[in-house]
Amino acid sequence: MKFELYHTLLAALAAPAYATSPPTASFNNSISWTACEAGSPDGLHCGQLQVPLDWSKPHGEMITLGLMKLEATSKSEKLGSLMFNPGGPGGAATTMCKYQAAGVPFFGKPLTDHFDIICPDPRGVGISSPISCDASLWNHLPSLFPKNEEEYQRLLDTSKAFASSCLELSGDLVRHVDTMSVVHDIEALRLALGDGKLNWLGISYGTQVAAQYAATYPESIRSIVMDGNVDHTSTEIYTTNAEAATYEDELVRFFEWCSVTECCPLHGQDVSMLFLDLAAKADSEAIPAPGCLATANTSSAGSCRSNVTGEDIRFNVQGNSLLTHKDETAIALGWGLLGQALNESLQGNATLLSSGWATDNNSSLWQGLVIGCLDWYATTDSFAQNEYRQSLGNAIAPHTKGASQSYMLNTRCIDWPFKPKNLPGKMNETALRQAPPILMVNAEHDPESSFLWAQNLYAQMPSATLLTRQGDGHASYGNSGEAQAIIESYLVNLTMPAKNTIAKS
Numbered sequence: 001m002k003f004e005l006y007h008t009l010l011a012a013l014a015a016p017a018y019a020t021s022p023p024t025a026s027f028n029n030s031i032s033w034t035a036c037e038a039g040s041p042d043g044l045h046c047g048q049l050q051v052p053l054d055w056s057k058p059h060g061e062m063i064t065l066g067l068m069k070l071e072a073t074s075k076s077e078k079l080g081s082l083m084f085n086p087g088g089p090g091g092a093a094t095t096m097c098k099y100q101a102a103g104v105p106f107f108g109k110p111l112t113d114h115f116d117i118i119c120p121d122p123r124g125v126g127i128s129s130p131i132s133c134d135a136s137l138w139n140h141l142p143s144l145f146p147k148n149e150e151e152y153q154r155l156l157d158t159s160k161a162f163a164s165s166c167l168e169l170s171g172d173l174v175r176h177v178d179t180m181s182v183v184h185d186i187e188a189l190r191l192a193l194g195d196g197k198l199n200w201l202g203i204s205y206g207t208q209v210a211a212q213y214a215a216t217y218p219e220s221i222r223s224i225v226m227d228g229n230v231d232h233t234s235t236e237i238y239t240t241n242a243e244a245a246t247y248e249d250e251l252v253r254f255f256e257w258c259s260v261t262e263c264c265p266l267h268g269q270d271v272s273m274l275f276l277d278l279a280a281k282a283d284s285e286a287i288p289a290p291g292c293l294a295t296a297n298t299s300s301a302g303s304c305r306s307n308v309t310g311e312d313i314r315f316n317v318q319g320n321s322l323l324t325h326k327d328e329t330a331i332a333l334g335w336g337l338l339g340q341a342l343n344e345s346l347q348g349n350a351t352l353l354s355s356g357w358a359t360d361n362n363s364s365l366w367q368g369l370v371i372g373c374l375d376w377y378a379t380t381d382s383f384a385q386n387e388y389r390q391s392l393g394n395a396i397a398p399h400t401k402g403a404s405q406s407y408m409l410n411t412r413c414i415d416w417p418f419k420p421k422n423l424p425g426k427m428n429e430t431a432l433r434q435a436p437p438i439l440m441v442n443a444e445h446d447p448e449s450s451f452l453w454a455q456n457l458y459a460q461m462p463s464a465t466l467l468t469r470q471g472d473g474h475a476s477y478g479n480s481g482e483a484q485a486i487i488e489s490y491l492v493n494l495t496m497p498a499k500n501t502i503a504k505s
């Protein structure tokens with residue numbers, strides 16, 4: 001059990017995971033601006049930057065970062081560039097620049113007036129050099145809740161075979177898509193833009209990039225917003241259980257809301273009981289998802305599984321972003337859609353709760369997994385331990401049984417042929433003290449980034465102020481509330497809310 005030993009050793013040393021600064025200035029870092037793909041909206045600029053595959057070898061092999069830019073609408077009031085990350089890991093920032101340019105606004109007027117909005121796709125993601133893996137191995141990965149030794153072994157073997165296919169099809173790139181490499185890329189991009197210090201709006205996973213950036217390049221920062229916080233400083237057990245608990249908490253709040261809210265399709269019923277029955281039914285026999293069939297007349301045709309298990313349901317209420325926004329917004333539909341998903345599933349159509357189905361070897365489905373496996377501990381080392389964790393999940397989260405993104409990484413990344421290189425750990429406190437004031441924002445009831453994660457991270461960021469938002473949903477920028485106005489006023493004017501501020505929306 002080499003891998004177990006490796007982790008035990010690391011835990012025993014409790015070595016702070018500090019990073020060393022790469023020689024960013026010593027390579028040719030100019031952005032080549034190119035035409036965007038045909039049919040792109042006006043005003044969208046596309047660029048590429050070559051960066052070293054391995055930042056410890058700045059003159060070695062190079063890879064391509066793809067980015068998009070929207071120019072500030074007010075030249076005279078321009079403050080600089082604002083870089084954005086939407087989360088994931090694996091989320092493509094360029095998607096949001098495209099939406100914005102196409103007239104579906106995400107970035108508010110104070111931001112588009114004062115900043116060039118820069119949407120860089122992290123390495124391995126979107127229009128940056130892609131992570132290729134064998135789609136058919138991905139599509140046939142087995143349950144993450146094995147019931148016996150044999151199923152556990154099958155989980156390990158198939159996960160390892162999948163990871164080997166990524167190594168075979170993508171080469172060394174898959175060893176270097178960790179977040180610390182992304183942090184160096186962001187610094188290279190900032191220097192290449194030549195537009196002053198960093199302004200950063202990071203949502204969800206984008207907060208991890210931000211925290212690690214602040215601990216590495218504290219003097220390069222003008223402003224950083226960390227919205228919906230990922231705590232990459234703690235033990236795996238804390239990280240996973242806090243996520244399981246916050247997902248369960250938000251799901252239960254949804255059940256209560258749906259029971260008493262007219263527009264929810266299951267209004268007037270015991271929605272908690274309906275959910276448990278539905279998942280149990282899908283455990284014994286998968287529910288069809290006809291909208292996923294390649295022949296279906298839907299936008300999801302061919303891109304999701306045509307049958308949905310109980311495990312799919314437990315993961316995908318979170319994973320398909322059905323709890324992300326309580327109220328409907330321009331980009332995502334609100335909790336009503338989850339009500340519809342459950343209602344349709346109870347009638348035998350579970351399309352909205354289906355897992356992704358990869359149609360080719362460059363699919364975007366696994367990017368987050370590969371990045372996550374380089375960034376997080378996979379501590380499970382035996383079936384007995386996994387069984388223990390399953391029962392812990394049941395205790396903490398009876399509706400979802402502990403299914404969560406962190407649980408997925410802990411069980412899917414075991415013993416991969418390429419090893420983690422940016423494991424969680426204490427950040428460089430000296431550096432973080434040098435950083436200018438940073439704004440953190442977190443909702444009390446966030447289905448993905450736990451309020452507990454935010455508190456623990458906040459305690460380690462001496463220059464940060466944590467703005468709490470009352471209420472539900474993942475992150476706060478984009479829902480046009482009080483928190484969004486505070487974020488915009490900080491990014492534009494560097495106005496910081498008082499400590500202990502609680503925003504009502």
Ligand SMILES: *[C@@H]1O[C@H](CO)[C@@H](O)[C@H](O)[C@H]1NC(C)=O
Pocket residue numbers: 028029030031032
């Ligand atoms: C740097 O890269 C740019 C764009 O790829 C290229 O035009 C330029 O010649 C390069 N400069 C050097 C010194 O290599």
Ligand SMILES: *[C@@H]1O[C@H](CO)[C@@H](O)[C@H](O)[C@H]1NC(C)=O
Pocket residue numbers: 133134135165169359360361
């Ligand atoms: C994906 O990669 C596998 C392994 O190399 C290969 O067998 C398969 O043909 C590829 N699939 C596609 C759709 O290219």
Ligand SMILES: *[C@@H]1O[C@H](CO)[C@@H](O)[C@H](O)[C@H]1NC(C)=O
Pocket residue numbers: 264265266340343344347
């Ligand atoms: C819930 O599903 C039933 C059966 O398909 C359907 O008749 C009803 O309209 C749905 N309710 C809502 C509010 O969508």
Ligand SMILES: *[C@@H]1O[C@H](CO)[C@@H](O)[C@H](O)[C@H]1NC(C)=O
Pocket residue numbers: 290291298344349350351352
């Ligand atoms: C199943 O549900 C999906 C998602 O709401 C919908 O697009 C599709 O038309 C439905 N299919 C059938 C056969 O009812």
Ligand SMILES: *[C@@H]1O[C@H](CO)[C@@H](O)[C@H](O)[C@H]1NC(C)=O
Pocket residue numbers: 297
């Ligand atoms: C697919 O659905 C659209 C809109 O619902 C409809 O206009 C179209 O005729 C349908 N196509 C087929 C092949 O059923």
Ligand SMILES: *[C@@H]1O[C@H](CO)[C@@H](O)[C@H](O)[C@H]1NC(C)=O
Pocket residue numbers: 286292304305306307357
């Ligand atoms: C489930 O759906 C997938 C494709 O979406 C298919 O390959 C598989 O055979 C189905 N399994 C069952 C048991 O129907």
Ligand SMILES: *[C@@H]1O[C@H](CO)[C@@H](O)[C@H](O)[C@H]1NC(C)=O
Pocket residue numbers: 129130132360361362
């Ligand atoms: C996948 O990406 C690689 C690297 O960019 C490219 O060479 C290959 O053609 C792509 N394959 C498909 C099926 O798009």
Ligand SMILES: *[C@@H]1O[C@H](CO)[C@@H](O)[C@H](O)[C@H]1NC(C)=O
Pocket residue numbers: 018019020218428429430431434
């Ligand atoms: C921590 O940050 C300080 C200040 O930026 C720096 O001088 C020091 O080298 C860093 N320590 C490590 C171990 O990276």
Ligand SMILES: *[C@@H]1O[C@H](CO)[C@@H](O)[C@H](O)[C@H]1NC(C)=O
Pocket residue numbers: 110488489490492493
């Ligand atoms: C920034 O400050 C100016 C001057 O006080 C004010 O007019 C403006 O509304 C502020 N901008 C934001 C986004 O809060």
